[in-house]
Amino acid sequence: MFSRRNFLRTGALAVAATAVSNPVKLFGQARRATASPKMELTFEPYDALLRYPFTIANFTRTTTPIVLTKITYDGYTGYGEAAMPPYLGENQASVIAFLRRVDLSRFKSPFEIEDIMTYLESVAINNTAAKASVDIALHDLVGKIMGQPWWKIWGFNPDTTPNTSFTIGLDTEEVVRQKTREASPYKVIKVKLGVDEATDKMMINTIRSVTNTPIAADANQGWKDKHYALEMIYWLKEHGVNMIEQPMPKLWLDEAAWVTERSPLPVIADESCQRLTDVPKLKGAFTGINIKLMKCTGMREAREMVSLAQALRMRLMVGCMTETSCAISAAAQLAPQMEWADLDGNLLITNDVYSGMKIVDGKITLNDKPGIGIVKI
Numbered sequence: 581m582f583s584r585r586n587f588l589r590t591g592a593l594a595v596a597a598t599a600v601s602n603p604v605k606l607f608g609q610a611r612r613a614t615a616s617p618k619m620e621l622t623f624e625p626y627d628a629l630l631r632y633p634f635t636i637a638n639f640t641r642t643t644t645p646i647v648l649t650k651i652t653y654d655g656y657t658g659y660g661e662a663a664m665p666p667y668l669g670e671n672q673a674s675v676i677a678f679l680r681r682v683d684l685s686r687f688k689s690p691f692e693i694e695d696i697m698t699y700l701e702s703v704a705i706n707n708t709a710a711k712a713s714v715d716i717a718l719h720d721l722v723g724k725i726m727g728q729p730w731w732k733i734w735g736f737n738p739d740t741t742p743n744t745s746f747t748i749g750l751d752t753e754e755v756v757r758q759k760t761r762e763a764s765p766y767k768v769i770k771v772k773l774g775v776d777e778a779t780d781k782m783m784i785n786t787i788r789s790v791t792n793t794p795i796a797a798d799a800n801q802g803w804k805d806k807h808y809a810l811e812m813i814y815w816l817k818e819h820g821v822n823m824i825e826q827p828m829p830k831l832w833l834d835e836a837a838w839v840t841e842r843s844p845l846p847v848i849a850d851e852s853c854q855r856l857t858d859v860p861k862l863k864g865a866f867t868g869i870n871i872k873l874m875k876c877t878g879m880r881e882a883r884e885m886v887s888l889a890q891a892l893r894m895r896l897m898v899g900c901m902t903e904t905s906c907a908i909s910a911a912a913q914l915a916p917q918m919e920w921a922d923l924d925g926n927l928l929i930t931n932d933v934y935s936g937m938k939i940v941d942g943k944i945t946l947n948d949k950p951g952i953g954i955v956k957i
């Protein structure tokens with residue numbers, strides 16, 4: 581039998597034979613070996629300033645803590661980012677502590693994404709945004725070395741990207757009307773619900789007093805009764821809402837299944853769906869899943885979630901945190917496979933540091949730049 585060891589030995593002999601017959605090549609190889617490039621990971625904290633105070637069911641905030649990462653290798657630079665909304669349990673200190681423990685010198689090249697991401701799991705559990713900040717920088721780097729954007733490397737059709745929704749948070753009627761008018765270039769408005777019936781209906785009615793644009797609703801786990809959730813979903817459908825995200829608490833899968841079975845709208849898991857391993861458990865409980873890079877450790881696992889959800893015949897959405905155009909453009913690489921997209925995080929901050937994926941006439945529009953398609957502003 582042709583054993584691996586024999587194969588390696590034969591291979592080594594073949595290389596040696598080639599080298600002897602071609603001393604110039606041997607010299608070249610030896611030179612490259614001694615000067616082999618190294619990956620260097622650097623990072624810095626960054627506070628994203630919000631255009632509006634952001635309110636969802638449980639709290640309000642005016643900034644989002646971010647850590648910007650950079651991996652350099654052989655003259656190329658890949659950019660990454662960790663964005664940490666407080667409810668995910670990470671912060672700048674935890675991300676920086678994690679990244680300080682990451683030793684990329686044990687890997688030969690950024691093309692070893694599979695091994696590097698497996699290694700990151702061994703550094704510490706959880707820390708998904710910190711891991712995503714490395715994953716995104718690696719993908720940007722590898723794409724730049726290959727000279728291609730990831731949507732192209734993955735074989736996706738850029739014409740099939742969805743419209744992105746533009747999020748309007750809970751606020752007074754006057755502010756909601758103003759935000760709705762500002763959202764006029766967008767083809768879908770996303771509304772955060774889940775406070776109480778009067779507030780939820782006020783939000784929808786206020787938006788409807790300005791526009792008939794389709795609405796995607798997100799209850800952010802705010803409804804605590806399955807019968808009430810179903811009633812609200814019927815009411816929302818009558819008011820031009822076309823999907824509902826995470827109506828009830830993330831662990832209520834039986835209740836979610838009850839609602840999904842009866843719902844006239846697609847019911848999408850967000851908080852219930854963090855990582856690849858969650859996806860099979862959600863089949864039947866939800867119509868589809870909302871994939872976010874900060875929840876699932878980045879582009880590598882997100883790509884796997886896409887395939888798994890498609891195999892399970894679940895519908896797909898891509899979402900984001902409040903992020904710069906770095907993480908947004910990384911997530912946008914997956915957009916051609918998505919039915920819904922909520923990639924407006926960069927538009928909600930006033931101090932973006934990158935330029936990348938653009939929304940043109942409401943639609944996610946991918947560019948031809950290599951990697952994740954961004955340049956520093």
Ligand code: MG
Nearest residue numbers: 798825826850
């Ligand atoms: Mg959500």
